[in-house]
Amino acid sequence: MSESNTQFENRKRDHIRIALDPRSQTEGQTGLDSIELVHEALPDLNFKEVDISTSFSFSKQSFSLSSPIFISSMTAGHEHGREINQALARLSDRRQILMGVGSQRRELNDTNAAEEWTLVRKAAPKARLLGNIGIAQLIKTPLDDIRRLVNATEAVALFVHVNPLQEALQPEGTTEFKNSLQAIENLVKFAEVPVIVKEVGCGFSVSTLKRLEGTGIAAVDVAGKGGTHWGRVEGYRSEETTMLYQVAQTFANWGISTVESLRNAKAAGVTYEVWASGGVRTGLDVAKLCALGAKKVGIxxxxxxxxxxxxxxxxxxxxxxxxxxKIALFCTGSGNLAELADKKVVR
Structure with a gap:
């Protein structure tokens, strides 16, 4: 049975409320605490010369960004989410950083839901938005409908989020993941914007990253364990006496850490860009991930x-x-992000 609009809105409100609950955080599990950047006591540059700008360059499009930091996908498709997305989009517009929108799943069955992005674009016409659809929806949705989602947001790229644990623990979850890789390949051939595959907090193994190599995707956001854990979030949506709640406790620490996922990408020798997110809380965290090879870092x-x-x-x-x-770059003697990536990172 399909989910009603009211049920969808209630689920999204639950997600926001529970995601802010400390119990939903896998704090201390990113692996970032084990990473140190080598301090340079005599950097051969002035602080004002430090440049953290980067660019978004895929295929025929290219534009500048103020930094590698991007707003990770969070929520969409309900009234409270519209206010949040407008505020985030205004920041993207003002500061020229990328912004991932929340799942556009509702728009597949409710064309009126796309009005949210009309309002967002009115408030933030220059926002750099990244569309978002789940792999379970991509598998069974005509590609013309996926293009409609991209057009609705005027997206510069499209996230395809992969979230097997979340779907398995979600009461309304969709767990038909068969033919995922083929669906991604088909989308890449059809889409007019870059396709970026992302987890939602459980990371990627070496073998999965290798399997994605031949699909033609532009990037993978490894989105590792260490921040909001969507297995925990879905578990806390269920009553404590229910089986799903109890099963979620079993999987409360499931996943591959952000740092390990990023290292897995290096071990896999992938040619697509690697982005990172999952438990990123400071600019120093961003610097560590960039030094490990991440081109963009989501928060x-x-x-x-x-x-x-x-x-x-x-x-x-x-x-x-x-x-x-900037301070992390300055104190490692790095004038820009490319130089930072060449610096030695010690454990």
């Missing part, structure tokens, strides 16, 4: 918390993150 929970407070809180957060990133 979700801190941006969600700030968005609930307003534009000033979002500006303050991004200012802090980018300042911390």
């Amino acid at each position: 979700a929970k801190p941006f969600l918390e700030a968005a609930l407070q307003g534009d000033d809180a979002l500006e303050n957060l991004l200012n802090r993150l980018e300042t911390e990133l």
Whole structure:
């Protein structure tokens, strides 16, 4: 039985509420605490020369970004989510950072849901948005409908999120994942924007990253364990006496850490870009992941918390993150992100 609009909105409200609950965080499991950047006591540059800008360049499109930091996908398709997305999109517009939108699943069955992006674009016409659809929906949806989602957001790329644990623990979950790889390949051939595959907090193994190599995707966001754990989130949506709640406790620490997932990409020798997210909380975290090879670094929970407070809180957060990133570069003697990636990282 398909999910009604009311049930969908209730689920999304649950997701926001529970995602902010400390119990849903796999804190301390990113692997970032084991990474140190080598301190340079005599950097041969001035702080004002440090450049954290980067670009988004795939196929025929290319544009500048203020930093590798991007707003990870969070929520969409309900009234409260619209306010959050408009605030985040305004930040993307002002500061020219990428923003992943929440799942566009609802738009497949409710064309009125696309109105959310009309309002977002009115508030933030220059926002750099990344569309978002789940692999379970991609498998069974005509590609013309997927293109409609991209057009609705005027997206510069499309995230395909892969989330087997979340779907298995979600009461309304869709667990038909067979033919996933073929669906991704078909989308890449059909899509007019880059396709980026992302997990939602359980990371990637070497073998999975290798399997994605021949699909033609532009990037993978490894989205490892260490931040919001969507297995925990779905578990806490169920009553404590139910089986799904109890099963979710069994899988509360399931996944591959953010750092290990990033290292797996290096071991796999992939040619597509590798992005990273999952438990990123500071600009120093961003620097560590960039030094390990990430081209873009996503942050979700801190941006969600700030968005609930307003534009000033979002500006303050991004200012802090980018300042911390600049200091990390300065104190490793790195003038830019490319130089940082060449610096020695010690455990």
